[in-house]
Amino acid sequence: MIKKLVLSSAELKQAELTTLSHYDSRALQFWEGTREHDVSQNICALLESLPQNRALDILDLGCGPGRDLIRFKALGHTPIGLDGSHVFCEMAKRNSGCEVLHQTFQTLELAAQSFDGIFANASLFHVPRQVLPGVLKCCYDALKPGGVLFCSNPRGEGEGWNGNRFGNYMELDVCKMFFEEAGFDVIDHYYRPEGLPNNQQPWLAVLCRKNR
Numbered sequence: 342m343i344k345k346l347v348l349s350s351a352e353l354k355q356a357e358l359t360t361l362s363h364y365d366s367r368a369l370q371f372w373e374g375t376r377e378h379d380v381s382q383n384i385c386a387l388l389e390s391l392p393q394n395r396a397l398d399i400l401d402l403g404c405g406p407g408r409d410l411i412r413f414k415a416l417g418h419t420p421i422g423l424d425g426s427h428v429f430c431e432m433a434k435r436n437s438g439c440e441v442l443h444q445t446f447q448t449l450e451l452a453a454q455s456f457d458g459i460f461a462n463a464s465l466f467h468v469p470r471q472v473l474p475g476v477l478k479c480c481y482d483a484l485k486p487g488g489v490l491f492c493s494n495p496r497g498e499g500e501g502w503n504g505n506r507f508g509n510y511m512e513l514d515v516c517k518m519f520f521e522e523a524g525f526d527v528i529d530h531y532y533r534p535e536g537l538p539n540n541q542q543p544w545l546a547v548l549c550r551k552n553r
């Protein structure tokens with residue numbers, strides 16, 4: 342794993358396109374392999390941090406084939422998906438009946454103050470560090486005041502290619518630095534899977550709030 346990469350704009354684009362082609366080419370296998378994954382701990386963590394008395398506007402950022410859109414909708418909320426894989430966008434629309442935006446993280450265009458919560462489950466780690474501040478700023482601006490961004494990502498140090506997917510792996514201190522620089526307050530974090538020793542918990546979940 343290379344630790345500090347300086348990528349040209351062509352390499353940044355390539356990181357995005359190659360990663361998305363990987364998901365496009367394995368979309369059905371991904372759906373079959375992950376549709377039963379239990380991420381209720383993550384869904385509950387986001388919902389518990391937000392108002393309890395109304396339906397919430399939620400962006401599922403990197404929604405994949407739509408498993409969590411289905412869940413948010415069944416709980417009475419108003420989720421919208423977003424993914425850079427056109428195959429996943431079509432699957433997510435079909436599977437959930439929700440609106441799904443076909444956008445990439447490096448070219449996000451989100452309306453200001455439109456979401457109570459953003460759920461980024463296993464997705465934002467595909468953003469290279471160089472462009473992560475811009476992506477987080479866009480998420481920050483898209484949240485309503487008091488809104489919360491949830492992220493769950495594989496832990497580690499450094500960034501680089503893992504097969505055909507580009508990944509940026511961060512521990513809590515580095516995550517905090519990026520979120521706080523974007524204006525967020527980090528309000529909670531935990532490691533997954535639940536109930537294992539920390540060295541057997543490869544996932545780090547972080548919740549951060551927009552306070553202005």
Ligand SMILES: C[S@@+](CC[C@H](N)C(=O)[O-])C[C@H]1O[C@@H](n2cnc3c(N)ncnc32)[C@H](O)[C@@H]1O
Nearest residue numbers: 364403404405424425426445446462463464467
């Ligand atoms: C590991 S999958 C997680 C999918 C889903 N959130 C889940 O928990 O099953 C990563 C997702 O991020 C999307 N993704 C990766 N890079 C992206 C990019 N640059 N722009 C938009 N979506 C991207 C992929 O298409 C895929 O749906």
